[in-house]
Amino acid sequence: MILIGERINGMFKDIREAIQNKDPEPVRYWAKRQYEMCASYLDVNTGPTVEAADQPAVMEWLVKTAQEAAPLPCCIDSTNPDAIEAGLKVHKGKAMINSTTADQFKMDIYIPMAAKYNAAIIGLAMNEKGVPKSASDRIALAMEIVVNCDMHGVPMEDLYIDPLMLPCNVAQEHGVEVLETLRQIKTLADPAPRTTMGLSNSSQRCTNRHLINRTFLIMSMACGLDSAIADVDDEELLDAVAAANILLNKDIYCDSFLKTFRSK
C-alpha cells in the first residue's frame, strides 16, 4: 500500500495560514510527521483560497519546503496546470500529478506533462458530466485514460486510476460501485494500471470518520487498491494496513509485523 499523506493542503487551517504568512514551520512539521507515519508521497495542495495567479509560486514554495523537511516525493495536487508544472519544475525525484479527469482537453494537458517530467499521474474516473453512478461507466472513463497514457508512453505502473469514492452519508450506493471498479481496473491492461483513492472522502461529515476510512481502505485493498491519499496520522489505520498486507500475502508474516511495517 502506497500511502500518500493528505495533510499539506490549504484546506487545513494551519497550512492555509502558513501559506498566507509564508511560515514554513507547519509544512515542515507535516512533511516530517507524515514521513514518520509511513507516507510514501506527500500530497501538496495550495487550497482554494490562493488566487489562481499566485498558485504556481505557492506550489513551488510548498514543494520545496516539504522536500527540504522530508526525503519524500510529492503528489502535486491542483486543478491549475500552471501550478502543477511549477511544482514539477522544482521537484526532486519522481513526482506524481494529481490529477487529470477523463476529459480529452485535460488529458491532452496533463498526460504529456507526466511524460515530459517522468512523473506518475492520477487519473480520475470522471469527466465534465460528473462522477458516474455505475462501475461500468467509471471503467469506460478509466479506459480512456489508459489509452491516452499508452499513446504518450506513460507506463501503466505510473498511472493511478482513482474510481472516486463519495461520502457515504450522501452517496451510499457508490461504495459497492467503487469496489467493483477497482476489481475491473486491473483487467484494463497488462501490466495493469495502479489504483488510488481519496480515502477521507468516504467519511466527509460523518461520525466515526477514522473507523469508516479504515474499514473502506481494507475493503478496497482486497479489491485491488494499490495506494490511497489518506490521513496517515492515524495509528489504527496503519496497523490495519499492516495486517491487511499480511492477509493479502503482500508482506511476509513475522511476529513483529506491526513494527516492521512502520520501519519501512
Add this chain to the structure above:
Amino acid sequence: MAVTIAKEKWTSKVGEMVLGADSTVKVGGESALPFLHFEGEIPNKPVLALEVWDLEPVDWPEILKKPFADVLADPVAWAKKNVEYGADLVALRLMSAHPDYKNATPEECAATAKAVADAVDVPLIVIGCGVEEKDADLFEKVGEALNGKNCLIGCATEKNYKTITAAAMVNGHSVIASSPLDINLAKQLNILMTEMNLPANRIAIDPLVGALGYGIEYAYSIMERARMGALMGDKMLAMPVICFVGQEAWKAKEAKSPDDENPEWGAQERRAILWEVITATTFAQAGGSIFVLRHPETVKQVKVQLDKMMESNAY
C-alpha cells in the same frame, strides 16, 4: 508489430556482506532473481566453502575422507588443504565441543580457531557443535580469539542468538541466523538480531536446507519467497543465504551406500559427489550465496557451473 519483452522491475536488492580480514570475499548485492542478469545486477558470484572439523569425523564415508586422509587429525593442515582445493572460504566446524564427543572447552576451541585463521588467507566460517547452550558459551571465547578476522559465525538460533550476536558485534564478525525451514521465523530472528543493533548486512540466513530427495523443494521455495520479498523491499529478508549442502548431501543414503550395496546405482564416489553437486547448484538457482561443501571435487564441478551462470545474459 514489435514484441515488448516483459522484464520484472524490482525496487530493492539483497544486502552485500563482506568477509575476511582484508575483505576478500563479498556476497549478496543482487537486484534480480538468481542469474537473471537481464533484470538487474548480480554483482557477486556465489562462494564455496569446504568444511574442516576439529576432530576426525566419525560418520564420513571412506570416499569422503580419502581426499583429506593425511590431515583429518590436524585442522590447520586440513584448512590449508581446502584452500589448495580451491575453496573460497574455510568452514571450521567445532565439533569437539559437543558433549557426545570431546566436550572441549571454549578456550580449547578458541585456540584451534585462532590457529586455523592464522594459517589460511581466505575468510573463515566458524560453526559450533550444534548444542545451543554450548555454542553460546563457545562463541564468547571464539569470537574474541578471532577479533578483527571478520568471520562468519554461527549458527545462531532463537535460543542463543543474543550471546552469539553480542560476540559478533564486539569482535567484528557476521552471524549465521538459523531457523527450521520457516520463512516467518527466519524473518523474526533477523528482526531480533538487528534490534540488538547488528547491521542487517552482517547476517546470513540459514534456512536449514535439505538435500536432493530429502526435502530440497521446501528449502527451494522458502529461499525463492524470501528472495522475492527482498527484491520487493523487505529488508528483514534481504540477507545472503548460506546453504549447508555438504552435511545434508553426505547424509543421504544415495551418498553413503557403497558400490556393492546397490550396484544398479553406479559407483559410490561419482554418485555421492553428484548428489552434493546437484544439491548445491539447485540452491544456487534458488538464490543461495554461500555453500558449505565437503568434497573437493564438488567445489571443482560447482565452480564450473557458477562461472557459466555468471556470464551475462543481459539483453
